[in-house]
Structure formats: C-alpha cells, structure tokens
Amino acid sequence: MDIxxxxxxxxxxxxxxRIIxxxxxxxAPIKRVINEAKDKGQLIDATYGRRTRAVIITDSNHIILSSIxxxxxxxxxxxPKDGEHK
Structure with missing residues (x-):
C-alpha cells in the first residue's frame, strides 16, 4: 500500500x-463534531488563524481544520504527484 x-x-x-x-x-452537526473533538483533544487546527473552510475527518476520529x-x-x-501515473 502506497502512502x-x-x-x-x-x-x-x-x-x-487516513482521510474518511x-x-x-x-x-450544525459538523460544528458539533468540531466541539466534541476539541473537548476530547482530537482537534488539529491547521488554519494558522484564518477562517476554517474545510474539515477533514480521519479514521482515527481526529478532526483537522484547514483554511482551504x-x-x-x-x-x-x-x-497524482509529479512523476506519478494514475
């Protein structure tokens, strides 16, 4: 399996x-998921202080916030990455 x-x-x-x-x-349900992840310590904020535009849910129940x-x-x-073929 390739990473x-x-x-x-x-x-x-x-x-x-790992992305689901x-x-x-x-x-509202996604906002609830974000708050629950924050309470459990499973929230990863990768927005650098910018507005959250995407919420990434992983198979380990971690929630990742992105500003793209x-x-x-x-x-x-x-x-595909550069040099890869589909």
Whole structure:
C-alpha cells in the first residue's frame, strides 16, 4: 500500500490513506463534531488563524481544520504527484 500525502495548506501534510471525509464547516452537526473533538483533544487546527473552510475527518476520529476549500483539498487528494501515473 502506497502512502498518499495531501497538502492541506501552509505546508501542512495529511496522510490521504487516513482521510474518511472532507466537509464544509457550515452545518450544525459538523460544528458539533468540531466541539466534541476539541473537548476530547482530537482537534488539529491547521488554519494558522484564518477562517476554517474545510474539515477533514480521519479514521482515527481526529478532526483537522484547514483554511482551504474542501474542493481544493479533494483535488489535491485525487491528483497524482509529479512523476506519478494514475
């Protein structure tokens, strides 16, 4: 199994193999998930103080906040790295 690394902004990298979902932070259920993760110590804020635009949910129940759009994260996740073939 190859490890797929995904840039989520500002030089922060996440293992693509661990990502379950990439969602928008606007809905009440997602806001609840973020607050629960914060209370449990499972929240990783990679926004550098900017507005949260994407919430990344991992298979280890960690929640990662990113300041780039969910569509952008998904494109980076789906596209091959330089020199790789799909």
């Amino acid at each position: 797929k690394l995904v840039n989520i902004g500002f030089g922060n990298i996440v293992s693509g193999n 979902a990439i969602v928008s932070p606007e809905s 759009q969910p569509e952008t994260v998904a494109q980076r996740f789906a596209s």
